[in-house]
Amino acid sequence: GENVEQHPSTLSVQEGDSAVIKCTYSDSASNYFPWYKQELGKRPQLIIDIRSNVGEKKDQRIAVTLNKTAKHFSLHITETQPEDSAVYFCAASLPQGAQKLVFGQGTRLTINP
């Protein structure tokens, strides 16, 4: 089955700097890659997603890149703010017939003021 590895497990950056979180997946048939943000005690919130027919997607300060050949995708947050502090999860989903999301283990991002 699919396996998703996420790095780093913790990341601390200065406010205003950029943060990058990387994930690799094992099944080349995976075609949907969402990123979720989870604040303490809250539900995971979808922040951006990308499909395998696209190499990059951007939404304001957040961008995701996908390298299908290498089977990895990354989350980029620019001009970080204290409210970006949270745990971020990447996930991968196989196409029709296997709809579950397989999640990475999460990255705890801390933005230092």
Next chain:
Amino acid sequence: GAGVSQSPSNKVTEKGKDVELRCDPISGHTALYWYRQRLGQGLEFLIYFQGNSAPDKSGLPSDRFSAERTGESVSTLTIQRTQQEDSAVYLCASSRTSGGERQYFGPGTRLTVL
């Protein structure tokens, strides 16, 4: 409209008791998913419903776990003879259809087995 809702928000039970967790998906969403999140861990898939059928039960950890769904509405996750290792947050998500659609999560039920 309203998002995914779950009840109860917290459940404390004694080892060996049965518990029932409820999920109300977003109206019109045909696909519904259950995940488990242990403290400080990622999300672990349990089961997926398309309508009221469950094509993928591969994540259910044991036969003590079962789930049902009524049509394209409410789902219940039942854990029989609870064990301490069942303590976790149980999250429900729904999506408009299956097949790589965006999944939206409920607030979860925090289950503590004493």
